[in-house]
Amino acid sequence: MVNQKLYHGAAYYPELWDEKTIEEDIKLMKEAGINVARIGEFAWSQMEPAEGDINLTFFEEMINKLYENGIDTVMCTPTPTPPIWLSHGHPERMYVESDGTVMGHGSRQHVCTNNRYFRERAAIITEQIAQALGNLPGLIGWQIDNEFKCHVAECMCETCKELWHEWLQQRYGTIEQLNEAWGTQIWSEYYHSFEQVPQPGPAPFLHNSSLKTMYQIFSTEKIAEFADEQAGIIRKHSAAPITHNSTVFFSVDNERLFKNLDFASFDTYATSDSYQNYLFNCDLWRNLKKGQSFWIMETSTSYSASLESYATPHPNGYLAAEAVASYALGGQAFCYWLWRQQKAGCEQPHGSVISAWGKPTVGYQNVLEVEKARKEIEGIITDSIPLQAEAAITYSDRAKIFLKTEPHKNLNYRDLITDFYKQVLNSGIHRDLLPEGGNLDGYKLLFTPFVHYLSQDYLQKAKEFVDQGGVWIVGPITGGRTEHHTIHTDAALGMELEDYAGVETLYTFPIENTGSVGEAFNCSAPLGLWSSVFEPKNAVSVGTISGGLTPGKSFLTEHEQGKGKIVMLGSLPMGKEGEKLLQELILKYASDAGINRRTDVSEGTIVAPREKDGREIWVMVNMDGQGGRVSLPQKAVDILTKEEVPQGELKLERYEYRIIQF
Amino acid sequence: MVNQKLYHGAAYYPELWDEKTIEEDIKLMKEAGINVARIGEFAWSQMEPAEGDINLTFFEEMINKLYENGIDTVMCTPTPTPPIWLSHGHPERMYVESDGTVMGHGSRQHVCTNNRYFRERAAIITEQIAQALGNLPGLIGWQIDNEFKCHVAECMCETCKELWHEWLQQRYGTIEQLNEAWGTQIWSEYYHSFEQVPQPGPAPFLHNSSLKTMYQIFSTEKIAEFADEQAGIIRKHSAAPITHNSTVFFSVDNERLFKNLDFASFDTYATSDSYQNYLFNCDLWRNLKKGQSFWIMETSTSYSASLESYATPHPNGYLAAEAVASYALGGQAFCYWLWRQQKAGCEQPHGSVISAWGKPTVGYQNVLEVEKARKEIEGIITDSIPLQAEAAITYSDRAKIFLKTEPHKNLNYRDLITDFYKQVLNSGIHRDLLPEGGNLDGYKLLFTPFVHYLSQDYLQKAKEFVDQGGVWIVGPITGGRTEHHTIHTDAALGMELEDYAGVETLYTFPIENTGSVGEAFNCSAPLGLWSSVFEPKNAVSVGTISGGLTPGKSFLTEHEQGKGKIVMLGSLPMGKEGEKLLQELILKYASDAGINRRTDVSEGTIVAPREKDGREIWVMVNMDGQGGRVSLPQKAVDILTKEEVPQGELKLERYEYRIIQF
Amino acid sequence: MVNQKLYHGAAYYPELWDEKTIEEDIKLMKEAGINVARIGEFAWSQMEPAEGDINLTFFEEMINKLYENGIDTVMCTPTPTPPIWLSHGHPERMYVESDGTVMGHGSRQHVCTNNRYFRERAAIITEQIAQALGNLPGLIGWQIDNEFKCHVAECMCETCKELWHEWLQQRYGTIEQLNEAWGTQIWSEYYHSFEQVPQPGPAPFLHNSSLKTMYQIFSTEKIAEFADEQAGIIRKHSAAPITHNSTVFFSVDNERLFKNLDFASFDTYATSDSYQNYLFNCDLWRNLKKGQSFWIMETSTSYSASLESYATPHPNGYLAAEAVASYALGGQAFCYWLWRQQKAGCEQPHGSVISAWGKPTVGYQNVLEVEKARKEIEGIITDSIPLQAEAAITYSDRAKIFLKTEPHKNLNYRDLITDFYKQVLNSGIHRDLLPEGGNLDGYKLLFTPFVHYLSQDYLQKAKEFVDQGGVWIVGPITGGRTEHHTIHTDAALGMELEDYAGVETLYTFPIENTGSVGEAFNCSAPLGLWSSVFEPKNAVSVGTISGGLTPGKSFLTEHEQGKGKIVMLGSLPMGKEGEKLLQELILKYASDAGINRRTDVSEGTIVAPREKDGREIWVMVNMDGQGGRVSLPQKAVDILTKEEVPQGELKLERYEYRIIQF
Known part of the structure; x- marks a missing residue:
């Protein structure tokens, strides 16, 4: 991908329109400054109307035509929407809900991506596409499938059951080791063979945490393997870089998913009143394929909508602010979904650049503003690179999985981590959201909130970071679960972490509504969430609990290790006072860590x-x-x-x- | 049906009571002034306890006995509750929910009305009833089945699947024409044969709008065909007029359903605090079989109830107000559900005239008041006819279907149209709710709100109405969808309408919460709903938008055509200010239209x-x-x-x- | 069970821990004063890992080891969690939801307790346990299964269908008698044979009340028969008394369930702010096996929790108050769930005495306080007996069933009866919650609220109670349904009750929001709930209705019969005024009844x-x-x-x- 360029693009579905409309679209794209189109992700039935009857001339011509008009193309594999010949009369190929409901044809993602016949056909169509289009001059990149697991989560079909058993065997070796790891003597769950391990379907009450967590991890690995497989096929025939169009909402592990892809891209439909979520995405995806610019593969010109919902349109002016912010924060492309409003299907009402009748939409003027800004800043952006932040917040889709299994009381990872991110954002500190496996070189301050399970890899990396001078803030909720989603039996948060942090965790319990108040940095705030209460051993208490069940104990400790410092945050200060306390905490440890990259900037x-x-x-x-x-x-x-x-x-x-x- | 009489009636279930109780009931009916009973709609198991073992003597004697006591009878076909010999052991005959759940015996409407065996047995029992009872002197009318689709909506059984494919073939001719009309290349839905078109069952996300809308239309046509079939059978043996007992809540197209029936009847259980809904019904059903008096086949003496819910009882005095209003607005009968409280089943708690133990209920005194009023006004009512209104509001069950497929954000047609109706009611203008296919002769002002799809028939009729001097107010939400529930590609609301209205629709988008304010008739009100924003071409802007995304554009235009005027209302003014603006709008165009039939009357x-x-x-x-x-x-x-x-x-x-x- | 001792116990799962941990646990139990452990209820897979491969040595040694350390044992049968060899590949053995969903392995209660193969295997494991452990010196009691029907309610499997038909045959003799009793000619439900009577599965609308109520009663009888069967097996081999661990939440009839068991026990997880619910339990379970002390088999040291929820922890000090209250109110044992926090499964977060890593939890100090109190009061408690109350409130799980079938508007029995109980509690009157079949000897005042169906047995007993001088307060909602959950046809509340009470019930209807105000004892309060309005015949009106639909009529009457008095309370006074009126009512009739056991004590x-x-x-x-x-x-x-x-x-x-x- 040429980094000397900023892209301004749109998703385009020429297979849905006649030749005349396509001509007009290209003309209008040029007027609007669109220089890249993403095509093909739902066009399987057009490419291969009947099994084996593949014809890609239309797309070849389309890419060439766009190219002749100065518009590059990102080509997609069309696997999110298998055609009727693949699904009709084959319930065994379809996605199955956790309650046993079998999907029918229609909508998207109705076929299980692990089904062998699907995989066979997906490989064939992908190979043919790569062969036919992979070296066209207009083709600058590939997108595999689209929005994996946006509508569905863990499939419960028979194929998945078999793969699940294989996967468990690979992970645990013997069923006895699985029984031991999961503690399956509880409630007589105990299995004699891998074939007996159920998928987490209907049960009178909750399933074992290990079962639920592992099934999610299994599912995210399988979908990533599908992406790997697709990428492998494409690479045989094309040198163009490969991505996927993902988000933090979907039931995937993005770090794993993008591991074998070439660059990161995502979609975002945050409304203007939650612009922080938009920034969250930029600060995260910049770091998912570090050193590579990210793409915003989809965003709305004004509002997203379907037959059954719609978002509030953007105020005029907001779209260009989004575009400039994304380019500045490491983005190379700012692309709309979609170019021309759908005339049919369930997304007819969705905002677009051009209406179904070929006229500018209510967002169109804003698109022109984006293009004006893009031109104005292109040279500056392509000529410079984003500065790495000194502060990192760990982002973990595995943490999301653990919290989905164990949400305490309706907690979800995305809200928690976004709220935490906002606190750092509001401090004016430049920040990276860093994937769990991310390299800590160059960082001075590391936050690790809401990660139930701290892997050995992560723990070693973070300890080394501290030893070499970093400040590591651990918690809230972090560390209390093992790899298998069970409880530690040596210490509440595991002996290794507690030893290193110089604390003993006396109790873990749901502290909210117990009258417990956290006192630190001359602030007082009620404490919330499932919390850890500490007795400092080698550490120093920085935050003391008053009231409640454990008055005088600590919810916040610090301990110098090597050249750095480990800070244990056992609880979440709540409300306005809590935000104030967190601000003080962030600024204090940013200062301790020697953070320079902080700006005095007004909120918003x-x-x-x-x-x-x-x-x-x-x-x-x-x-x-x-x-x-x-x-x-x-x-x-x-x-x-x-x-x-x-x-x-x-x-x-x-x-x-x-x-x-x- | 004798129009020289006002009926005061009740639903009666003699099959549930012993002879002595029946004698007592007849005596009490006479005391209460009940002169018509509706019987038989749930009595299939009594009439035909075992397959083919039909005996109707009980009902023959019952009708004669009532007649001897001055009480006429409306006889029902008992098809809403097929007996156990028809349902037991035959899941393939049962109604199937959209999630695949198959109904069991019990409750009502558990059998699919399209099942061929059901239809065979329904025809037999209906024919025998018609033969046995069709010429009894006491029998003054027929009711086919009861409350079609009150508990169920679109069935997903295998029979329905076959009929669906046949129906599509008849409608579209070739699968290619269906593909084209529905735009099925979207999301690779594309079908190669009608057999592949799914019913709208489980899918990961929303189905295609065309699929959802057409399946609903298919379902409403099929149930109407069942009514046609039943009516045909009855007419072979009886001259008494035929109706059905419907409402605007059920999943039917009432205009189609009543097309081949003889008079309109409905039930209503509105509580006294929503008396406008009661009036809505009178103003609608008077026009469903124009020139024919309507029947209120069921209403409560005080409150409706089931095992799991109940309504607030009517205040004393309200029931007679209801009765007089309905007689005055075109009703011929005011009938209770039910005469004697059920002693068993799930409607035991439902209000009635007489309790299960044979005593007056809390509503009884009100029933006597109704009878007093009926007697007092009978001569005046039967001697006069209701005046046709000059203002018509189009009521369309097809519009209800389109909004069920595409509810924007939880919109439902019934609430929208009722709220709009209330505005006209409160203006003091006498009004008709006119079915979509209704004749516009004699009207001066026509409102067409919330009709996503304007048919060619309707459009031609309305244009003719305008050309000949009428004022037609189009919108909000009206006109933006094609027959197939897709988007127009020539103009937002279709070129024909926009041309005729002299406007260009610049944008359609969800205007709420964008700060857009509508200014017209010296009123200002925030605008809501999915809206159309206009650029007047030949039209004149009467309402301008301030603020928001499209300041200065129009949400309300008028344009003279022929001797009349077309008014485009692109948006809904909201809140108290919105109601004020709508009042001004209604009065202004009533005045333009030369409406005389308006009264200065206080609200309520x-x-x-x-x-x-x-x-x-x-x-x-x-x-x-x-x-x-x-x-x-x-x-x-x-x-x-x-x-x-x-x-x-x-x-x-x-x-x-x-x-x-x- | 030795009554000369107060037990302080905990649920313990030694099968989940290694030998070293077990040693430590026993040491820690002794330190905490734990003198009884409940074990084994989920350990089937440990006892019988493969079908027929039963080994109970571990539990034998465990009980002996505990005994050697001064800790007695309550042994459980492990039937709530059938092992994988019983469930895997056998959907026909699994519990089936009312929507047809079949449970899989995992969680608890996944197998239908009526399945014949399950019963066979349950009998075998239970017999072997009884033989192996039944005479160990440490074994002081048995618990059958655990928390019957806590996660599930009425099973819809094929086995249950067959048993349902047998049960109906036994109850009704002929299908014609069932048809008559249930009034099945309604909606053509009518059955020709018992095999045709459905289970109350999917239907378009509500099932017949008789069907729903009888299926619940069937289900509660079947689960009690399972308990009987288990108890019979145990008694062949052990003299130790037998109980079950139940609550008022579960879908069981506790009176029937405990009929053939030896003592009552229950669990409670009420939080401190609903301490009245805790007291409710003590006042109920003391009377379930009258003359026998009850056991609190499970309560939390601080908070209950699962992966998906948690309760607010107890304030320090509350636990000992609970313990003392329960011992004083007739309890012999106060036991925690659980001793050592689970390290795996879905209840990992649940509060305990000792954490998964072997340290005191946040509740631990409170456990020590309990032990201190237990020691202090043990002599006093074991040396005295609880005084029977003079006031009884009837508690009926059958009434719960009737209200589940017919909840009016979201009423549930437990909330209603608890709120009523609180009124009596707040009056300072010592009270018993007495099972429906309880003996009335020694009582002076009897409340019978919320009992839709008054059985002949109950009615005779209560009339005798009145005749001999008692004051019986009937209502609200009491008496309006027959045994079969139908409506009386002789009088609203049945002629026998109305005659005895000297009233005619004029109307029954939902009185709320009708403006009806109850006036009695110089109090005025709006009336609520489905109400009965009376015309006193021989009775005297004590409470008059003003406003509403029935001004001047009575909602409260009293009538002297024999040496006593029957009071009809037709409605529920609502809000703060309603509470005041109820207080006056309670005190007035307590005084009339000559109640002495009332204390002037502040609320709380x-x-x-x-x-x-x-x-x-x-x-x-x-x-x-x-x-x-x-x-x-x-x-x-x-x-x-x-x-x-x-x-x-x-x-x-x-x-x-x-x-x-x-």
């Missing part, structure tokens, strides 16, 4: 730091539509206007962006 | 205009229990007291009715 | 009266943590401190208990 406005030839560039964007201000530590130059900007407060208007260089 | 009180020998009669009823007032444009005579009533304000007490003649 | 504090050698002992406990006061009618002696306590007000601190003797 962001600073995206980049670097060119050793000089720092700040892209500043007002995201909340309220306008904002940034304190400049020294004078700088506005690269867009070439004017000097003095030290001190710089103001931004509603959705305005500015780019300065120091 | 109604005026039902009737005519006798060219002189106007007003039946006035206070419906809200607060008392009210009506301004009389000139002096009149109270026909009940024979006293003169002066011009000016006339007051009504709580639930009082008055009848005057000018 | 209780007095448990006991007796020793004719002298009264009061155990007073503050339950709400607010402290409280009790008025002593005369001076007494504090048996714990031996100090005299003067007449008049005695104060208790937060969660304090005092024991005095007069």
